[in-house]
Amino acid sequence: MRVPLVQTGMGWVAGPRLVAATCEAGGLGILASATMTLDQLAQAIAEVRSRTAAPFGVNLRTDVADVHERIALMIETGARVASFAQAPNPALVARCKEAGLFVMPTVGARRHAEKVADWGVDAVIAQGAEGGGHTGSIPTTLLLPQVVDAVGDRVLVLGAGGFFSGRGLVAALAYGAAGVAMGTRFLLSAESRVPDAVKALYLGTPVTGTVVTTKVDGAPQRVVRTDLVDHLESQSWLRSLPRAVRSAYQFRKETGASLSSLLREGRAMKEGNELTWSQVVMAANAPVMTKAALVEGRTDVGVLPTGQVVGVLESLPPVADIIDAVMSEANEVLRGWSA
Numbered sequence: 001m002r003v004p005l006v007q008t009g010m011g012w013v014a015g016p017r018l019v020a021a022t023c024e025a026g027g028l029g030i031l032a033s034a035t036m037t038l039d040q041l042a043q044a045i046a047e048v049r050s051r052t053a054a055p056f057g058v059n060l061r062t063d064v065a066d067v068h069e070r071i072a073l074m075i076e077t078g079a080r081v082a083s084f085a086q087a088p089n090p091a092l093v094a095r096c097k098e099a100g101l102f103v104m105p106t107v108g109a110r111r112h113a114e115k116v117a118d119w120g121v122d123a124v125i126a127q128g129a130e131g132g133g134h135t136g137s138i139p140t141t142l143l144l145p146q147v148v149d150a151v152g153d154r155v156l157v158l159g160a161g162g163f164f165s166g167r168g169l170v171a172a173l174a175y176g177a178a179g180v181a182m183g184t185r186f187l188l189s190a191e192s193r194v195p196d197a198v199k200a201l202y203l204g205t206p207v208t209g210t211v212v213t214t215k216v217d218g219a220p221q222r223v224v225r226t227d228l229v230d231h232l233e234s235q236s237w238l239r240s241l242p243r244a245v246r247s248a249y250q251f252r253k254e255t256g257a258s259l260s261s262l263l264r265e266g267r268a269m270k271e272g273n274e275l276t277w278s279q280v281v282m283a284a285n286a287p288v289m290t291k292a293a294l295v296e297g298r299t300d301v302g303v304l305p306t307g308q309v310v311g312v313l314e315s316l317p318p319v320a321d322i323i324d325a326v327m328s329e330a331n332e333v334l335r336g337w338s339a
């Protein structure tokens, strides 16, 4: 990497074009594999490889039945960085480390950072509450220094949640981070695969236009506040469950998983993440509802994960311009200080 900027693995968004563009511009691009089958991941990795020789990463879910095959594929194809949406487990970290992968889970609380640091990860992305998608409740301004103090002597710490500018990068460096990871900023770029009409909806969202809901899949997730989200918020759990069961079935059908692997995954997820069974059932709802909006452009029936930073973004620049602008502003601030 020539610049300390990471483009995070966003489901249905971070495809080969976005990843390769980030890597070519000197940052680290991460492919989103949570919404891909193993075959689709193999194709996506091959496409990244055909577009760039730079190192890149893959974002993985730890609770999928074929996580070991995905890691084997990464090792075979030379994808260097394993990013994890939820905390992995010690055995998975050990497997990745043995194979020489750089392991970088995302965490939303200091105790999670401490736990994964004890397992020997190389870096953590500390994502504050303002971040997009699944997110915790501690703002970046408090989480980042907490995580740096707790594990910064052992692992690299990157800040995430609300970053979009050079000033933000310098702030993160001042907190002791090694760089920043950005999701929403890269979602709203020329190279992200989201349909233009959906990008326009994001651009029209004000900084107050997002909400954290647990009604999509049971875990807190920051999304654009739409009529659908208001409707979901007003529904009881009992009424949400049948929809979640249908989504679970549809998602597993699309990704080719069998009922037994679905149940195995559900059990691993329940145990690994201390979830209730109703939360497990809800979990497959997120990819389906996100796909409806981000791939099919059906924003009336789908959800739009986003960081609060969406409210300050006004255009869809090419990735290289985003990276250049962040780096020149950061350098300008630093030059101003040293003067």
Ligand SMILES: Cc1cc2nc3c(=O)[nH]c(=O)nc-3n(C[C@H](O)[C@H](O)[C@H](O)COP(=O)(O)O)c2cc1C
Residues within 6 Å of the ligand: 008, 009, 010, 011, 013, 032, 034, 059, 084, 085, 086, 106, 127, 130, 131, 132, 133, 134, 160, 161, 162, 163, 181, 182, 183, 184, 185, 187, 304, 305, 306, 307, 308, 309
């Ligand atoms: C549309 C969207 C999809 C996301 N999907 C994933 C995912 O599949 N895996 C993951 O680890 N994080 C996911 N995230 C979280 C981002 O990777 C990133 O950590 C977050 O967006 C950072 O906050 P920011 O949006 O303020 O930059 C997603 C975020 C968005 C906006």
